[in-house]
Amino acid sequence: MLKKTLIAASAISLSAFALTACGGDSDADSKGGDSDGKITMGFAQVGAESGWRTANTKSIQETAEAEGIDLKFTDAQGKQENQIQAIRSYIQQKVDVIAFSPVVETGWDAVLQEAKAANIPVILTDRAVDSEDTSLYKSFLGSDFVVEGERAGDWLVENAADSDTNGDGKVNVVQLEGTTGAAPAIDRAEGFAEKIAADPTIEVTASQTGDFTRDGGKQVMESFLQSDDTIDVVYAHNDDMGLGAIEAIEAAGKKPGEDIKIITVDAVKDGMTALSEGKINFIVECNPLLGPQLMDLAKKVVDGEEVEARVLTEEGTFTPEQAKEVLADRQY
Template sequence: MLRRATAVLLAGLVVASLSACGGDEGDSGGAKDEKITLGFSQVGAESGWRTANTTSIQDAAKAAGIDLKFSDAQQKQENQIKAIRSFIQQRVDVIAFSPVVESGWDTVLKEAKDNNIPVILTDRAVDSKDTSLYKTFIGSDFVLEGKKAGEWLVEEYKDSTDQVNIAELQGTTGSAPAIDRKQGFTEVIGADPKFKIIASQTGDFTRAGGKEVMEAFLKAHKDIDVLYAHNDDMGLGALEAIEGAGLTPGKDIKIVTVDAVRDGMKALADGKFNYIVECSPLLGPQLMELVKKVDAGETVPERVVTEETTFTQEQAKAALPERQY
């Protein structure tokens, strides 16, 4: 009896969750008036960065008078493909999306092309051979971010002739930001033999990972001068490890990171970080510009880099109060 009751309960739950997934098709647009309709499929809401990205796009669409149909893929490619197909059926004017993964987009992008709906990629690229499947790709240039971090280091140590020992905390192995940020950084510092990366491991972009790896670095190498972390979170984890070893972060070991999320900016303003290269999620306004141009049939550059800056400790103090994410 109990067993049957539970089975019924479980079946009910499954049905409820299924209908919840299929429910948000939204009222079908398709009214072809002056207003541009943009279908946007977001990766998910996995981090503060991503949430800021979503908010930026929603706000910018409202400000630009663009009708936004927003869909959250919850980290699943099949959800994203479903969303894009539904955008095609609703005959939106432009489709934009941040691909969850790099590959497997040819079929659905071809469908969009056959229906004459232009596609814009945001934040992440796809590996389709046929670049005519999408109009443009707007997002951060990770190699450039790595280079900026390297340039700061070169500038910081320009008067010194001693060897500079660098420890590097890499992002998730194999991910584009990890590969590119490492490449850009090594390209710049490689010009001067005094810079030496003495330890480099992945911290998986997490605080826990950054802390654990840094603890091991500190024991294996007594002479680390600089820490380069591929994102703020790993840097923040490493910060605790450095403090636990009785060293002063920002002085005994200088820290340069990428991202500029609020917690990282706080550490920078407190003098615990030395430099942050911004990786901005606020690409909404730039995206809306592109949407308008693409809709009007104007040609746009194939690659648009998000407007980004860098922060020193003083700049962080000034920028912190109005940091959105």
């Protein structure tokens, strides 16, 4: 049994090696590289775990095509080892620039050293790596989740009087957290907490993870509604949990957006639709359409220009009125 497993495992790894080797060979022949002036980019995506991610992938692929950049794209299906393998094959293929969204924060030093030794610049998108050696990558392009939380907090402080829906002089907030330990969940909670501290009437009375899913958000919200009659505001770390909360609030016989105000982060299409219907009151955008900014960065890096080590994605916030305007041509 063990022997069989070993044989199977080595067969698989051999074939994988053969595949990468083939890829390397064929590319060494075909690649015009810098000679024809066309930039070749290797992009290792996390996976296709959400609508946000799919929009992210689409944006990168479409912009690369429009800008005439030769994009080599791999989907790591949420596994770090797949991503490392993809980056290694990009190094072998001698691409001009490597970009990737790291699945996890740690364990990248070795493969990034290899890229550095091969003189291939690396750009991180959307998620950071936790490494002391910042020379391993040229730039990190992505959202600042703390700022997103701050924007949500700012809105609540500005609209505190309106948000006290039951008029008891206190704004009781329940928070639907993202996946425990995930950077967006930690940072969005932190930024929000910092800003609402400015107003003593605002208080987070309960906080629980809804795992970034609608089902999770709905079940947690159901429980909050049962144990507390005085909830004024829901702050959800993403649109999906907010959408789940809307269903729970409706089932409790209350009106989402009026009896209980809802603030979320992301601005995906379903969330924007609910916002335009007034069921959500405020959405902080987390923009997945990094394509144009990424290609711009890549060109500069390949040309040897200096770039900022940290580039923020362009994003804003939406009120119901703004949502109505942009909803028609929303891509994701």
